[in-house]
Amino acid sequence: ISDDEFDALVRREEELEQKYPEFLHAWRIESGLDQTATRSGRIGSSLVSSSSSSSSSSSSSSSSSSSQSNDNTNTNTLISISIITEPKLDGVSLSLHYETKEEFSSIIDDDNDEVSLDLRWASTRGDGKIGQDVTATAKQISGIPLRIQLPLSSLSSSQLHNNNVNKTFAIEVRGEVVLPRSEFLRLQLEREEENITTTDNSDNTNKTVNSTSSSTTITSFSNSRNAASGILLRKDPKNPEEEQIQSNELRSLLQFYAYDISGLLQPRDNNRINTHRDEDDSTNLATATTTATKLNKDGTKRQSRSSSSPKSEYDWGDFDVDGCVHKVSEATIKAAMGYSMKSPKWAVAHKFPAQSAVSRLLDIVVQVGRTGALTPVAILEPVEVNGVTIQRATLHNFGHLKEILGGDNDDDKIPKYEPVLIRRAGDVIPQVIKRIQGSDVDVGVDKDKWISLEPPKSCPACGSPVTYDTSSSSASSIGQVTRCNGPPLLCPPRAVTSLKHAFSRDALDITGLSESRIQQLMDADFLRYPNDIFQMEDSKWGDIAALPGWGEKSGKNLRGSSEKVATNGITLSRFIFSLGIRHVGKHTSELVASSYGTVEAFLVALDTAAQENTESSEQYRPFPQLQNKLGIGPVMVESLLAFSKTAELSAAKDLAESLNVLEEDVVVDEDSSETDSLSTESTNKSNQPWKGFRVVFTGSLDGMTRSEAQRIAKQLGAKSTPGSVSKSTDLVVYGEKGGKKLEQAQELGVTTMYAQDFI
Ligand SMILES: [Zn+2]
The missing domain is CATH 1.10.150.20 (5' to 3' exonuclease, C-terminal subdomain)
Incomplete structure (x- = not known):
């Protein structure tokens, strides 16, 4: 049991004791326990959990740097020490190794004022173990300069000997790689939008919905630290250029903040580098301290000093901060204090305690997000955590829910009022951590009322069936998102x-x-x-x-x-595009519009498709006008068919009614018409009596569909077959109920032809 959990249970117990003192008495007598004895052992135990450097002050194995500093430090006088407190970023620790190209002797001989050190390698640091080499990735991260210019005076000659295995200058910079929370959220949104565009409005029917794009892999992490780690450790993709670009983009989102330049920088006689802040200034490294200083209370920001850290002016609210670090600022004192095996002795970390509480589960409701994701949310007995009353907590997804609430037996339901541990860290949405099972705590659990842990079969908002992100047909795997699959x-x-x-x-x-x-x-x-x-x-x-x-x-x-x-008014293709039919993007909308000409014809085709398909005739192919259309594949036809059968069609009809949808010219592909049986009759291109004509059809064509007629007209040489009559119309072919267009033709003096004659 963790400290968090223990403390939460103690608080819960205290509440119960106050509420039901009568039980307290009986329990005490029974157990023979004294009230003070039960608590004393744990007071404050969880408050300071990490103080990596302060604990081992007697260690004698510190690095050699400390022994060198006494020349400059007057140990006999009282000195004042300033302490700097930095936010402790919750990211991935990185160690950067910078080295000079030339040997130090030649640098000194050349009488330079400055030395440049180049980034040689970068590695992550596990718990003191050797980390992974991430040099290539590190070079792309904002805030990691490839070269650091240092004033020569900032390096003491005595230091050189300690570090000149290869007779060069070298320094080690340690810091944290973080992904700003805003970028993390943006990636998540983008990924969801990406899903929408690939499924709904893409002309490329072959795209798969869940391509293994980089953002997919990154946003499957639960928080920005894991995402930062994911990007950092991500291997370079072998081939596709596109992925490489994506990879580079992701890396450019990462930021590096230095917190320590290890032991090698030392003041010489004219102390150029005196304090922690000077270190920042001289190295052009963005650190948490300098960046925090930039956001002064009065709003004045210091000029950004370095092009290597252009994005360093973030509000710390954009980062996950899990504590703070108190550091000695003066370089001389730091040097005197030195390092223990793992960490500097001049810094103390203080981790913020996570706030936990025990509550009871009242219900699980399902929220439908903007992208259709179904998120289970726990409804809880109100409980106060650090001044905030918590009544709801996210359960992320059904796989996760099952894992934390399914209990030891992997139950598919949970009794009402079951105790659960919840946690709230910083501003983050409260989370349910686990179910607390055991005879001591489940008093009051209602074993007659059960809350299901199964995902719903249909969307609670619209009743459409649900789907899962991967091909698996259940929501059991963790991280798997359940989605509404309706229109x-x-x-x-x-x-x-x-x-x-x-x-x-x-x-x-x-x-x-x-x-x-x-x-x-x-x-x-x-x-x-x-x-x-x-x-x-x-x-x-x-x-x-x-x-x-x-x-x-x-x-x-x-x-x-x-x-x-x-x-x-609005063109027919815009109208079609506005309907947001899956796979019917802008270009496809134009193709569809040019096949139907009028919104009436288009809506009739949708109606027909919806009705005829119910007869499930094997011969039937929906949207005959689109069958041979170049650029329109079976997937889009399926999509149109699906659209025609939902209530979206009536919304489309309403829209068509109140809008003036303009007609568009009907275009028949010459290439595709050759595959048609009719085309054999007109392979002789010279036989085109209607060459260059603009032919309008109106009324019933006695068994022939409008589009067939249009195709024949094209084969006879017609230039176009618009849906409306105008001055430039050459011929109007009219059938029964030809009405309005025929009148227009007569008014304009356009030649007309009776449908029967045409056929
Ligand atoms: Zn829905």
């Missing part, structure tokens, strides 16, 4: 993404709608489907302007943007 627009938590796509510039082109604003409008019940923005009642525009963060102008702009689109 995103119909699943309210996921609709934000769909709406954002629908309003994007290449789709409906409504300006001024960021994701957060869309969320706001959804929360306020103004927006649920794309069409709502065009159907907004007059009075509601005022309400929107009154929303927090909006204002008169934003409301007006949004209204103006939607009215502009409503007036000007």
Whole structure:
């Protein structure tokens, strides 16, 4: 049992003692224990857990550097020591070794003021063991200079002898490699967005959803430290250039903060380097101290000194800090104190205690995220942890949930009120650490009421079936994300993404709608489907302007943007793209639009597909117009078919109704039509009586589909077969119910032809 856990149980016990003193009495008599005796042993035990350097002050095996310093230190007078406190970054420890190219004798002979030391190698440091060589990766990390310029005066001649195995200068820099939390979160978001684009809007039907991209591997880590370690230790990919680029990008996100330049820097007579801060300044290394100084309370920032650490001005809130380190600042005193085997004696680490508490499990609810991920959340008996009342805690995913709550027998359910250990570290969301099983603690557990640990079969938000990230058909493996597999627009938590796509510039082109604003409008019940923005009642525009963060102008702009689109209309391809149909990206939308010409024809095709497929005739191929279309494969056709069978279709129809969807020219691929049986009739290209014509079809064509007719017209030489009649139209072929277009043709004096004659 860990200290954390013990302390949490002690606190729980104290609460119970106060609440039920009557039981306390009986228990004491029974067990014969005295109250003071039960507690005294553990007081404060968890508060200071790490003080790596202070404990072994009597060690005589310290490195040789300490013996050299007495020349400069007057040990007989009282000296004041300044202590610097640095945040202790929770990252991966790295040791950098810098060395001069030339031998020190030639450096001194040349009468240089400065020496340059180049990065020779970098390695991780395990618990005092030899770490892994990560030199190549380290060279790409922000904050690790490839070369350090040092004033010669900062190196004492006595130091040289200690370190000149190869007769060169050498220093060792130790520090922490960290991945800022914001970057970690961004990678996670990007990965999720990547999934959306590869599945939903890609023209490349062969892409697999979960390609083993770098961000996939990185974001499968639970926190930024593990992710930093993952990036650092990641091997260079063997071949694909793309992965190499990704690898480089990831490495450039890492940052290095130095906390110690080991023993080798020493003041000479004219102390150039006096304090810890001077070390930072002279080496151009970003350290936690200097970076913290930059963020002074008055907001004044010091000029960034070094191009090698351009991103060093982070708020420490962006890093996982698990404690602080108190250090002696003066170089002379540091040198006098020296090192123990593993760590400097002039620094003491203080680790923040994690805050734990025992609560009881009331329920497990499932939250649906914006990307469709289903996250189990524990509902807890309210408990106070460090001043904050905790009532909910994340369980990450169902694999993880099963592991921590499944108990010894890998149960698929857990009794209500079962005690659980929860933890809250810093600002991080509280977590359930484990289930506490045992006869002493489960008093009050309701064995008649059970909470299931199984993932739901359908999405709690929209009822669609769920899927899992990998091919495995259950959520049992840890880290596995359960997802809603329904159409995103119909699943309210996921609709934000769909709406954002629908309003994007290449789709409906409504300006001024960021994701957060869309969320706001959804929360306020103004927006649920794309069409709502065009159907907004007059009075509601005022309400929107009154929303927090909006204002008169934003409301007006949004209204103006939607009215502009409503007036000007939208092309059919934009309309199709806005629907966010899987695999139907921008280019595919254009292809589909050029196959149907009008939104009516497109919607009829969807309706037909939805209905005919239910007869499950083997002969039936949905969307015959698209079958031979270049650039449209069976996966996209499947996708359209799937779309046609969901309620998304009616949302699309509503949108089509309130928008003026412009017609587009129908284009038939010449190449693909040759595979058609009809093409044999017209292989003779000179036989093209309709050469260069613009031919419009209207009304019923007596058994022939519109697209067949269009194809024949093309074979007869027609240049295009637009959906609407205009002055440039050469011929209108009309059938039954030809109505409006026929009238237009007659008004414009365009030649007409009866369908029967055409056939
Ligand atoms: Zn759903």
